[in-house]
Amino acid sequence: MTTNKTDHLYLHVPFCRTICYYCDFCHRVYRKDIAEKWLERVKEEIQENCEGHYETVYLGGGTPTCLTCEELDCLLSYLDPFTKGASEYTSEANPESLDEEKIHIFKKHGVNRISLGIQSSDEKLLKIMNRHHSFDDVRNTVELLKKNGLTNISGDLMYSLPFQTMDILKKTLDDVLSLDLPHLSIYSLTLEENSVFAKKGYTPLEEDMEADMYEYITERLKKEGYIHYEVSNFAKEGYESKHNLGYWRYDDFLGISMGAASKIGNLRFTNTAGFEKYFHAEDIREEVTELTKEDEMFENVMMSLRTLEGLDLKTFEERYGVSFEEHYQEAIRKHSKDLVFEKGRVRARDLALLHPLLIDFLED
Ligand code: SF4
Numbered sequence: 001m002t003t004n005k006t007d008h009l010y011l012h013v014p015f016c017r018t019i020c021y022y023c024d025f026c027h028r029v030y031r032k033d034i035a036e037k038w039l040e041r042v043k044e045e046i047q048e049n050c051e052g053h054y055e056t057v058y059l060g061g062g063t064p065t066c067l068t069c070e071e072l073d074c075l076l077s078y079l080d081p082f083t084k085g086a087s088e089y090t091s092e093a094n095p096e097s098l099d100e101e102k103i104h105i106f107k108k109h110g111v112n113r114i115s116l117g118i119q120s121s122d123e124k125l126l127k128i129m130n131r132h133h134s135f136d137d138v139r140n141t142v143e144l145l146k147k148n149g150l151t152n153i154s155g156d157l158m159y160s161l162p163f164q165t166m167d168i169l170k171k172t173l174d175d176v177l178s179l180d181l182p183h184l185s186i187y188s189l190t191l192e193e194n195s196v197f198a199k200k201g202y203t204p205l206e207e208d209m210e211a212d213m214y215e216y217i218t219e220r221l222k223k224e225g226y227i228h229y230e231v232s233n234f235a236k237e238g239y240e241s242k243h244n245l246g247y248w249r250y251d252d253f254l255g256i257s258m259g260a261a262s263k264i265g266n267l268r269f270t271n272t273a274g275f276e277k278y279f280h281a282e283d284i285r286e287e288v289t290e291l292t293k294e295d296e297m298f299e300n301v302m303m304s305l306r307t308l309e310g311l312d313l314k315t316f317e318e319r320y321g322v323s324f325e326e327h328y329q330e331a332i333r334k335h336s337k338d339l340v341f342e343k344g345r346v347r348a349r350d351l352a353l354l355h356p357l358l359i360d361f362l363e364d
Contacts, residue, residue: 004264008246008253009054009082011046012260013061013075014038014275017097020119021130021196022158022189025259027062034275035071041279042257043078049256050082056243057083059091063117065098072102076109083110088242090115090154095137103148113152113241114145115185121175122168125161130196135175142179152239154183159217160210161189162202169213173220182239186217187232214352229308231351248307249315250300258284266291293320297327301361305354310340310347331357331364 015030015038028034057079067075076083083089090113091106098114106114120126121135138155145153155176159169176184189204191197204210218228226234230248233241246253255262259273270287272278277286291299297320304311317323324346325332332339335357338349348354 004049004254004262005051006252006254006262006264007055008243008251009050009057009079010243010253010255010260011042011057011059011075011079012255012257013059013064013067014258015066016061016063017066017094018130018132019196021128021200022161022192024192024194025062028275030066032068035067037279038257038275039071039074042075045256045284046078046082049254050079052082053084054082054086056088056246057086057090058243059111060115061092063094063097064091065093065102069101069105073105073108076105076111080109086110086112088113090241090243092117092156093141095133095141098141098144100144100148103145103150107148107150112150113154114150115154115156116141116145118155118176119158120161120164120168121172122164125164125168128163129158129161139179142181151182153181154185154241155179155181157184157186159186159188159213160205162197162204164205164213166209166213166216169216170220173217177224182236183241184221184226184234185232186234188214211352218352227308228351231306231354245307248303249312250296250303266293266296296320297322298362301328302358305346305348305358306351308347308351310345313341313344313346328361328364331360334360 014027015035016027017030019027019029064072089111091111092115094117116138118138119129119131123134126134142153145151157172157176188210191202191204221234222228226236227240228234229240230244233244235241252264253262254264255271258271258275258278260271262269268287268289268291269285271284272281272286278284300316300319301311311324313324338353338357340347340349348357
């Protein structure tokens with residue numbers, strides 16, 4: 001059996017208090033009896049699969065903070081043997097379900113970074129999305145986190161939402177910037193097939209408007225001192241997400257719990273997203289894919305070019321036994337103006353124009 005040892009650990013908490021209308025992640029509305037069963041199962045999975053020490057840990061979901069204090073404490077204690085001294089230990093949180101007691105539990109177990117769901121400061125949009133918090137709740141939560149010494153906070157925002165105008169977006173950025181957060185992730189709406197938005201027949205904004213919003217966001221945040229270090233991510237210097245950089249650098253990672261994906265060498269696993277199978281099946285891995293070297297090389301390029309730091313050429317050659325320049329001669333020639341080679345790395349000149357560039361790497 002192959003080892004599961006990786007530097008990065010992800011754990012998926014499959015519950016939310018309510019379901020946002022744009023979302024179809026693997027989750028269900030929190031129910032105590034199911035959460036208790038899930039905790040038992042996840043404990044086994046952690047004990048069977050986690051190995052050694054993880055450099056970065058990420059609790060996502062779902063909403064980890066919709067667990068009760070007791071459940072959250074249990075979950076983090078199962079992880080303790082593997083997370084001690086992690087350089088970055090993040091938990092996602094929503095403003096309406098994070099209180100001071102949960103902050104103390106996070107701190108007790110070494111969580112040192114919070115990714116907070118904000119999405120928008122516009123009350124009408126929050127309602128349309130079925131978000132159950134106001135921007136005042138966000139402000140209060142950020143104050144509470146900072147008061148308790150958890151200052152490494154990332155805010156999650158969305159744009160290209162139905163009924164969102166440029167003025168609404170600008171006001172949201174003004175509001176969010178007033179919180180003085182060191183990291184922001186800003187994603188455009190993707191209409192997920194099983195989301196309530198899709199069922200209601202909502203459509204994203206026109207492509208031109210979406211592009212204008214993206215341009216406004218990137219320019220505005222750069223002016224405010226954020227580094228645009230990945231297509232959708234912005235950080236003050238030193239606050240780039242180490243865990244996500246692991247994904248973009250194409251490091252291996254282990255995913256625990258329902259719907260979580262893992263990458264170990266050339267193998268990909270995705271755990272079942274169904275509760276019954278998760279609770280009872282012996283083998284919970286549903287999709288196991290063995291990637292060819294060609295697939296791996298392209299995935300590596302695709303992930304790394306999303307970032308400002310780009311792809312490390314020496315690491316690429318060491319991993320695949322062929323140089324990037326040699327393997328992708330055609331695509332490089334075609335996009336010589338769109339790529340920047342410097343200091344042993346290659347990166348995209350403009351992260352907004354990544355898509356057409358990657359299509360040519362896929363075909364090369
Ligand atoms: S966006 Fe987050 S809080 Fe909302 S339903 Fe999806 S996982 Fe739950």
